[in-house]
Amino acid sequence: MKNWKKAAAMAVTASLCITALAGCGGSSKTEEKTDSTEKKSASDNTLHYQIGVAIDSLNPQLANDGTSFSVLAQCMEGLYTKDEDGNAILAAAESVDKSDDGLTYTFKLRDDAKWSDGSDVTADDFVYAWQTLADPNTGSEYQFFVQTACLLNADDIVAGNKPVTDLGVEAVDDKTLKVTLSSPCAVFESLMTFPSFLPVKRDFAQEAGDNFATSADTILCNGAFKITDYEPSAMTIKAEKNDDYYDAGDVKLDGVEWQVILDNQTAAMSYESGDLDVVTLTGDLIEQYQDDENFSTSQDGYMWYISPNTEIKELANENIRLALAKSFDKEAVTDTLLKDGSTPADYIVAENLAVSPDGTEFRKQAGTYDNWTYDVDAAKEYWSKGLSELGIDSLELELVTEDSDSAQQVAQFLQNEWQTNLEGLTVSIKVEPKKARLEDMQNGNYQLGLTRWGPDYADPMTDLDCFITGSSTNYGRYSNTEYDDTIDSAKYGELALDTEARWNALVDCEKMLADDCVVFPIYQQSIARMISPNVSGIYFYSTGSNYSFKYAEKK
Incomplete structure (x- = not known):
């Protein structure tokens, strides 16, 4: 990573206090057990x-x-x-x-x-x-x-x-x-x-x-x-x-008491004072606590990605989408901004989610996809082609994100990467509460959306089903008859009765999403906690x- 990029990332880090990443729905478990010490904790029997x-x-x-x-x-x-x-x-x-x-x-x-x-x-x-x-x-x-x-x-x-x-x-x-x-x-x-x-x-x-x-x-x-x-x-x-x-x-x-605390510095202080038993950490707080014996991280299935609204003329252009997907540094997001163990993702079906009938983990079989890899030179070529096809030399786009500090931080980093690497592109950021952000994306009232999806059950279908035509989770209005027919058969048709063929078909479906570049994966989330x-x-x-x-x- 170039020094200027590190500096840009650190500048964004300094501008915001990172808070916990939270979502929706491969069963994996981490049991957190620690020995009793002199550490102060909430004294009652409520968590x-x-x-x-x-x-x-x-x-x-x-x-x-x-x-x-x-x-x-x-x-x-x-x-x-x-x-x-x-x-x-x-x-x-x-x-x-x-x-x-x-x-x-x-x-x-x-x-x-x-x-x-x-x-x-x-x-x-x-x-x-x-x-x-x-x-x-x-x-x-x-x-x-x-x-x-x-x-x-x-x-x-x-x-x-x-x-x-x-x-x-x-x-x-x-x-x-x-x-x-x-x-x-x-x-x-x-x-x-x-x-x-x-x-x-x-x-x-x-x-x-x-x-x-x-x-x-x-x-x-x-x-x-x-x-x-x-x-x-x-x-x-x-x-x-x-x-x-x-x-x-x-x-x-x-009993249990859940406390909604958006600012992780505030949450960490509450943990230190014994008012909280469990807190989520990101960014600089991870560096502060990572050597503590009560610190732990665990990978979960949440995928963070950009959803482009393909009903927008400019984003209906495949070269424009490819340029946007390949022009931001995912490692800078995970290693410099988040620092919580999250991993860069050139895929959309979560790692360690499910295994095939013969025991092969989905990601090991499917691999990653070139259309989703970070490559600024290739991105610039796609960008030039896309602008030429549209008959324009500049483009303004709006990125909607929710109001958590971590999401805003990632959005600001993407804004900087896109505007730096794609000449003529201006990106504004619209910040909304999560519920409003979801409503706007579901209604198609957006251009680019920073969102996430957590797996609901232990099968690749939990991620791939999001992108069928007409789905409420298909924010970008992607529509591919071959994709829809394959998913339908894997759920209800001939593929549903043949586990091996079904598995291979789902691998092909993820490849279709990458080939059409209708989603821009960023990272798979991990959670850092103090317990x-x-x-x-x-x-x-x-x-x-x-x-x-x-x-x-x-x-």
């Missing part, structure tokens, strides 16, 4: 945990980000949950009978599965929740999951051609749930650990109406903890041990909800 962004929603069928999903996962359980290694295990269901053809799952719910008001968790709670998820009127960003799970009639219901009552989920009796699929689903059990499939008590939700899940009084929990203090955009969310939880005897904590030496038993995951506090304890 005090920093999060970097406000909760978007605690309605399971409307939540759409990793922060919300992770809070929900501490307070609610579906048919399955994750063990310490991230594998799907039965939770609210005590048994399951699978048909030989893979199309029918019959679950028996636990007799002692209870809501936090003491009432039984019933099969109808799942029917109501899943029908709500599938209902086009709900407006869930994860509505497509009923299709990913291959639930019977999901396609027609999502399209508005059949009523939600035709969805392949049925309450045979209070404790028996029958699920019918349209085709075998290789990732069904993993999907069932995801918060969108959590149950909701019908009469409670209907009585709450539009206020459902907007306060502690309008939330029912069936997990290890129950929400006691919450309101939209709250900076503090509190939960206490749920004595009605069937496995309450194994829950050691009295109080008095705390043990927290499990961190790379898919879906990011952690579990069920077995956490404080000494």
Whole structure:
């Protein structure tokens, strides 16, 4: 890296205090255990945990980000949950009978599965929740999951051609749930650990109406903890041990308090004073703490990338996209700005997410792609061609980013790289709260967007499904018939029945994204943390909800 580039990166670093990277949804786990020392820690038996962004929603069928999903996962359980290694295990269901053809799952719910008001968790709670998820009127960003799970009639219901009552989920009796699929689903059990499939008590939700899940009084929990203090955009969310939880005897904590702290310097000070038990670190704070015995890092599945809006004339030009994708130094982002163990990415399917039927990790088979590598000379050539094709000699573009300090820092670095390396390019930055940024990108009201995606389940499909035509996560409006048909077959068609052919087809799909250059990968996120030496038993995951506090304890 040239000295001037290091200087530019350091200047950006100095301008901002980096905060925690937070998102959405290959199961991997890091168990954080430390020995008791004289380190000061919050003295009560409540876990005090920093999060970097406000909760978007605690309605399971409307939540759409990793922060919300992770809070929900501490307070609610579906048919399955994750063990310490991230594998799907039965939770609210005590048994399951699978048909030989893979199309029918019959679950028996636990007799002692209870809501936090003491009432039984019933099969109808799942029917109501899943029908709500599938209902086009709900407006869930994860509505497509009923299709990913291959639930019977999901396609027609999502399209508005059949009523939600035709969805392949049925309450045979209070404790028996029958699920019918349209085709075998290789990732069904993993999907069932995801918060969108959590149950909701019908009469409670209907009585709450539009206020459902907007306060502690309008939330029912069936997990290890129950929400006691919450309101939209709250900076503090509190939960206490749920004595009605069937496995309450194994829950050691009295409660959890999540604190939304955007500034990591402030969070670190709270950790030092003992007001926080767990904080996330980035940038200069990592250098400050990296030799501490309570410091740790773990790779997760979140991919950060730029989404170009291909409906914009200039960004519909492939050479312009190639120039933008190849003209910024990813190593400078990870090594000079973030310094948290994150890795440069010339790929979009996360590393260490999933393995093939023969045991080959996806990234080792797929490799990386030239269109996404850093190459300023090649970028300049593409830029010149693109401008010539458009009949212009300069271009102004706007990059939208969310308001966390780390995202703004990366955005400023990209702005500097693009304007330095691509003559005639001017990039402005629009900073918005995350929710507003997502809405603008989903509605196509943007040009370039800095965004991220976390894997929801342990399969390459969790990343590749984002880019099918019409998907709410396909911000850039990419449309490729071959790509769509391949993904469709891998989910529901002939490829779904041939695991090896399906795997190879998904490798080809990632290559299509690279060949068309409709997304610009930047890095795969890692998380650096300080965890109080008095705390043990927290499990961190790379898919879906990011952690579990069920077995956490404080000494």
